[in-house]
Amino acid sequence: DAGVIQSPRHEVTEMGQEVTLRCKPISGHNSLFWYRQTMMRGLELLIYFNNNVPIDDSGMPEDRFSAKMPNASFSTLKIQPSEPRDSAVYFCASSWGTASYEQYFGPGTRLTVT
Amino acid sequence: DQQVKQNSPSLSVQEGRISILNCDYTNSMFDYFLWYKKYPAEGPTFLISISSIKDKNEDGRFTVFLNKSAKHLSLHIVPSQPGDSAVYFCAASLEYGNKLVFGAGTILRVKS
Numbered sequence: 001d002a003g004v005i006q007s008p009r010h011e012v013t014e015m016g017q018e019v020t021l022r023c024k025p026i027s028g029h030n031s032l033f034w035y036r037q038t039m040m041r042g043l044e045l046l047i048y049f050n051n052n053v054p055i056d057d058s059g060m061p062e063d064r065f066s067a068k069m070p071n072a073s074f075s076t077l078k079i080q081p082s083e084p085r086d087s088a089v090y091f092c093a094s095s096w097g098t099a100s101y102e103q104y105f106g107p108g109t110r111l112t113v114t
Numbered sequence: 115d116q117q118v119k120q121n122s123p124s125l126s127v128q129e130g131r132i133s134i135l136n137c138d139y140t141n142s143m144f145d146y147f148l149w150y151k152k153y154p155a156e157g158p159t160f161l162i163s164i165s166s167i168k169d170k171n172e173d174g175r176f177t178v179f180l181n182k183s184a185k186h187l188s189l190h191i192v193p194s195q196p197g198d199s200a201v202y203f204c205a206a207s208l209e210y211g212n213k214l215v216f217g218a219g220t221i222l223r224v225k226s
Binding site: 004033035040041042043044045048056091093101102103104105106107108 | 120146148150155156157158159160163203207213214215216217218219
């Protein structure tokens with residue numbers, strides 16, 4: 001069974017460009033999480049969805065960040081416009097149920113904004 | 115304001131010895147704690163967890179201890195193996211939810 005799939009694995013873009021990160025959660029999981037990992041702040045939760053509905057987006061840093069989950073098998077995280085300080089590794093994770101603490105992470109997307 | 119803190123950025127241990135990774139938290143409402151392990155270029159993977167009603171949970175070479183009065187938990191790895199070299203994240207969850215708050219991570223290096 002495939003795990004969480006993220007694409008692209010690496011993204012290099014110029015400041016001001018739009019960036020879209022994609023995630024396919026594990027089939028049957030109904031919670032999806034977007035995290036950002038930086039050296040300074042470690043793993044930060046940006047937003048999470050339950051049954052395709054955003055539950056908590058308090059971690060989204062600014063209006064430049066947006067996330068969607070149009071169906072149970074796909075989610076996107078968009079940054080528009082991108083800035084150099086957005087450079088980080090972005091992880092998507094999924095889990096089953098509303099009180100499942102064990103989350104399954106994808107391999108991450110390394111974003112570099114120059 | 116970091117609610118989950120891992121104050122040691124890195125730890126180096128000799129193969130066969132004990133590795134002890136520490137984690138402190140500030141929110142007394144946290145009721146479930148987890149450790150995740152992360153290798154380079156991979157996502158974190160779940161390692162072990164503990165509920166706030168317990169003070170110890172053991173799984174093979176891995177044991178997690180929880181001291182609620184001190185708001186402190188630790189992960190013990192005995193014996194340590196070179197394959198344990200990774201970044202270890204401590205995480206905590208609030209009651210009735212599945213939102214995890216992670217620490218910044220500790221890099222463990224096990225030398226052979």
